[in-house]
Amino acid sequence: DTGVSQDPRHKITKRGQNVTFRCDPISEHNRLYWYRQTLGQGPEFLTYFQNEAQLEKSRLLSDRFSAERPKGSFSTLEIQRTEQGDSAMYLCASSPGQRNTEAFFGQGTRLTVV
Amino acid sequence: KNEVEQSPQNLTAQEGEFITINCSYSVGISALHWLQQHPGGGIVSLFMLSSGKKKHGRLIATINIQEKHSSLHITASHPRDSAVYICAVRSGTSGSRLTFGEGTQLTVNP
Numbered sequence: 001d002t003g004v005s006q007d008p009r010h011k012i013t014k015r016g017q018n019v020t021f022r023c024d025p026i027s028e029h030n031r032l033y034w035y036r037q038t039l040g041q042g043p044e045f046l047t048y049f050q051n052e053a054q055l056e057k058s059r060l061l062s063d064r065f066s067a068e069r070p071k072g073s074f075s076t077l078e079i080q081r082t083e084q085g086d087s088a089m090y091l092c093a094s095s096p097g098q099r100n101t102e103a104f105f106g107q108g109t110r111l112t113v114v
Numbered sequence: 115k116n117e118v119e120q121s122p123q124n125l126t127a128q129e130g131e132f133i134t135i136n137c138s139y140s141v142g143i144s145a146l147h148w149l150q151q152h153p154g155g156g157i158v159s160l161f162m163l164s165s166g167k168k169k170h171g172r173l174i175a176t177i178n179i180q181e182k183h184s185s186l187h188i189t190a191s192h193p194r195d196s197a198v199y200i201c202a203v204r205s206g207t208s209g210s211r212l213t214f215g216e217g218t219q220l221t222v223n224p
Contacts, residue, residue, distance in 0.1 A: 033210075040217075042200055043214045048211055089155050091155070093212075105156065
């Protein structure tokens with residue numbers, strides 16, 4: 001296992017289009033997180049899964065955003081009707097189920113909405 | 115006021131200098147993480163602390179729970195240490211997620 005994998009690494013889309021990102025966590029990790037990072041800022045929490053259950057969603061996650069983790073393995077983050085303000089780095093992280101363990105991050109998907 | 119604040123925002127050093135990056139937080143935490151982010155976005159976990167001090171190679175991280183403060187030190191800095199260093203906390207009430215500082219951009223010149 002080579003770590004957390006995200007696909008694609010880069011995405012350029014026109015405003016109004018839908019985009020979907022994928023995250024493959026480390027295989028034995030049952031916690032999966034999505035964060036968003038804009039230029040010059042630290043990441044901000046979007047949502048969190050324990051296995052297939054989505055346990056927490058940030059208020060940043062508007063109705064245009066949806067995340068799934070159908071079999072408790074990989075996760076997808078979809079943004080519908082993209083806006084220029086959605087341009088950011090979308091980071092995925094995973095960790096084992098125990099509290100207070102390290103989080104392992106993917107390389108991120110950089111989204112540019114034009 | 116952010117829950118996690120870092121200083122300085124930017125830091126330029128000469129190779130070999132001792133570097134300190136500070137992190138203050140305003141919430142009760144169960145753990146504090148120091149992370150490194152290189153251009154291109156990938157984030158690497160450097161340390162996870164809940165008390166005391168940890169050392170790994172030229173990196174040292176300390177935390178003072180009473181003062182809600184942590185420091186990351188780099189000894190004998192090298193140009194390859196140039197990166198963004200981010201402090202993040204896992205609070206006692208936020209469940210499992212991390213709350214991040216804005217990061218410190220470190221540039222080490224040869």
